[in-house]
Amino acid sequence: MNTQAPECLGPYRLVRKIGEGGMGVVHLGLDGEGREVAIKVLHPHVAADLKARDRLTREVETMRRVRSPHVAEVLDAELVGGQPYVVTRFAPGRTLEDTVLADGALEAREIIRLTQGLCKALVAIHAADVIHRDFKPSNVMLVDGEPLVIDFGIAHLVNATRLTQTGMFVGTPGYLAPEIIRDSEITQAADVHALASTVFFAATGAPPFGTGTFEAVCFNIMEGRAQIDKAPAWLRGWLSRALQVDPEARPSAHELLRMAKALDPSVTSFNQTTFDGPTGTKRIGNRTRAMENFSDLLPPVEYGKPAPPPPQRREEKPPPYVPAPMPARPPRPDQRVAGYPAPQPTSPSQVRPYSPPPAPRQYTPPAERRRYLFGSQLTGLLLLVTLVALTVMMPVMVGAVAVVLALVLRLGEYLFGDLVKRRQVRGSSAADPLLALVGTPWALIKSALVTCVHVPLALLFGVCVWGVLYWAGQMTVNDAAAYAAGAFAAGLFVLPGGGAPRKAVTRSLTGVLRSPGAALVAVVLVGTAALFAVMFALGQNPDWYPWQAPESVIKTLASEAEQSTIGLITGLIGSLLDDLGLGFLTNWF
Structure with a gap:
């Protein structure tokens, strides 16, 4: 098994790889309707673990219950085949990490928008009894300024505290909660800690526990030495509550959201904001209005008895150590799927200068998507031209074949189109073949009824074409009738009601033409056949067998x-x- 996946996985076409991490590879894909999705193919060492598959199966069903505009929902999953994959919504845009590294820290209003959106996402995730376990800037997309949590579900496929054979954590060290590093019980409070660390990065452009060696960052996390003073003053109280070392001392997702809604950049709160009891009554200590000049940078004036320092601030001096310098670096490739952090350079000679990513562009469908869809649609159009030309040459026989073909294609679309839609809603199931078998009689009746209504419409269209060619075009009766038969065959697919056969043809061609090269070859071959068919149709008299002219x-x-x-x-x-x-x-x- 190889995560360099084939051109197609199930009903999805893989267009290009957009990310890779410790748990798998993420591809941009197209579903049966040509819509963009993110397809995450698991790595062999994950897919080979039967217990991991069973757990992922249960968690995918749990993730389907998460409904939030700030969470990239799961659309489909195939977990029993030789190459397991999970399909999620595709979000065009840049990650929070890319945005901050390229443009710097966010403005105050953007920070509040980000914080409230992430808190709403966390409320929805925790309401489904799920722990994300890998909140970090590279797992948050910014779509029109709104945050979207991605890679939801794969991050907690295995225990985040378990070391792999390479000795690395599943997750990014700078955004792990202390209990994950200590290998203690992990609760939803770990997501609160990681979310606050992500917001700190957005507000400052740096991780909250500093940079340096892996051990130094983990030591700062376990000791609660977040660099809160680097954050904006109005955000420090919120961060202090969420970055508590003790998980029990951190607020819940609901309380964190209430606190986020109370954030105000015009108010600098040097004492943390608290909530009294379950009622959520807000109590804010010493509040000082932010001035429009730089006077707030001066030491605060003590008008009364100063408030005691927050309990989590330790007075003892930290053990002396000098973190290793951490120059700015380009974004890691692990931007779409949770997994191992990219290896850091071990010597200054290995450090490459950072070049900011290009400015974001307005989103347009990728060129790969246009190539695939255009190739399939052009091939289908050429096949229709060939059918019309053959009908002009042999109106009676090919016209009857065209009616049967439209009926069969409509029946296939009613059966397999509904199957694809069900898989997009609830995933694949062992009962799918049985449902297709049970639904065959009804699909046959439905397609027959629709065809009985659609054939007279196509006949009427052919009669109109005959009248125009005979009376206005001064054609003979036989020639006008032959072209009218061709119009009848075309009407079976292009007139209103012919959408189901067209979709069936497009779906079939999309499954057969698995690369742009194959689509090009198909266009050349079918186009050549269509050209010869048109030439013969124009150069010889029609054959009306078994009827008379x-x-x-x-x-x-x-x-x-x-x-x-x-x-x-x-x-x-x-x-x-x-x-x-x-x-x-x-x-x-």
Whole structure:
């Protein structure tokens, strides 16, 4: 098994890789309707663990209960096959890490918007009894200024405190909670700690527990030595509450959201904001209005008895150590899936200068998507041209085949289209074949009824084309009827009601043409066949087997009608003369 996945996984087409981490590879993909999704293919060492698969199966079902505009919801999952994958919503944009590294720390209003959005996401996640366990700036996308939590679910596939064979944590050390590093019981309070660390990075452009060696950062986390003084003054109380070393002392997700709604950049709170009891009554100590000049940078004036320092601030001096210098670095490749942190350079010669990422562009569908869809749609159009040309050459036989083909394609779309939609809602299931078998009779009845209504519409369209070509185009009856038959065949797919056969053709071609090269070859081959079919249709007389040519049929019907009409009139006149005693006059007729 290899995470370099094939061109297709189930009903999804893989377009390009957009991220990779310790748990798997993330691809930009297209579903059966051509919509963009993020497909996360698990690494072999994860997929080979049967217990991990069982746990992931339960957690995917749990994640489906999370409904929040700030969480990239799970759309589908295949966990029993040889290559397990999870499908989530694709979010175009930049990660919070990319944005801060490129543009600097966020402004106050952006920080508040980010904080409240992340708190709402955390409330929804915890309401589903899930622990995210990997909140960090690279797992937060900014979409039109609103935060979107991504990589939801894979981060807690395995215990975040368990070391892998490489001896590295599942998660980014600078954003882990102390209890994860100590290998103690992990609760939802760990997400609160990680969320606050992420907000600190957005507000300052640096991790809250400093930079340096892995051991130095972990020591600062376990000792609660967050650099709160680097954060804006109005945010320090909120950060202090959420970054408590003791998980029991941290607020819940709901309380954290209430505190976030009370944030005000115009108020500098040097004492933390607290909430009295379960009622959530807010109590704020010494508040000082932020001045419009730089006077707030001066030492505060003591008007009364100073408030005691926060209990979590320790008076003892930390053991002396000098963190290793940490130059600015480009974003890690692990931006779409939770996993191991990228290895850090071990010597100054290995450190590459940081070059900021390019400025964000307005989102447009990727070129790969246009190529895939255009190739499939163009191939389908050429197939329709070929069918129309064959119908012009053999109107009766190919016209009947076109009706049967439209019926079969409509039946397939009703069966397999509904199956794909169910999988997008609840994932794959062992009962899918049974449901398809049970639904076959109803799909057959439905497709037959729709076809019975659609065929007369296509016939009417063909008659209109015949009238235009015969009366306005001065064509012969046979030629106009042949082109009318071609219009009838085209109407089965292009007129209103032909959407189901078209979707079935597109879905089939998308599954067969698995690369731009295959689509190009198909376009060339089908285009050549269509060209020859059109040339033969224009250069030879149509074959009306097993019927006669329309012109012969019309002449025969007209002759029979004329003969029967004259005989009727003669009979009526003879009967009238006999009644009048003038029967001898019938010899004159």
